[in-house]
Amino acid sequence: MPLVDSTQTPIFTLHGASFTGMAxxxxxxxxxxxxxxxxxxxxxxxxxxxxxxxxxxxxxGRALASIGDETFEVTPGSALIVPADTDFEIHNPGPQAFRAVAILPVGGQAVIGDGAPFTPPWAV
Known part of the structure; x- marks a missing residue:
């Protein structure tokens, strides 16, 4: 299926963020x-x-992201590269929603705190 249209894009929420599965x-x-x-x-x-x-x-919009001990301002047109197995967080201090396209290789998983690794449902 080379084209995924908007009727095939499920929306998930986690910790107040919204994730629209594209591919x-x-x-x-x-x-x-x-x-x-x-x-x-x-x-x-x-x-x-x-x-x-x-x-x-x-x-x-605008977001602030921390990767390890460094903090970055993420603005439209910028790309943030998050290394594997590194503490990462991103938040939106601004007055409007922050939106970004995220790309993760198939099989990539997330780990929150001491929890077990899991595949985000939007990446399945």
């Missing part, structure tokens, strides 16, 4: 899972790690 194995992708992430204004960060490198490309 994943269940929607025909074999190499990368791709989704739109939306962080509403004032949403606090959730520290987590990923088992594979993730890339976020900002579309709208």
């Amino acid at each position: 994943s194995p269940s929607r025909g992708a074999t190499e990368n899972a791709v989704w739109l992430v939306t962080l509403p204004p004032g949403l606090p960060a959730v520290r987590h790690q990923l088992t594979r490198e993730e890339t976020l490309v900002a579309l709208d």
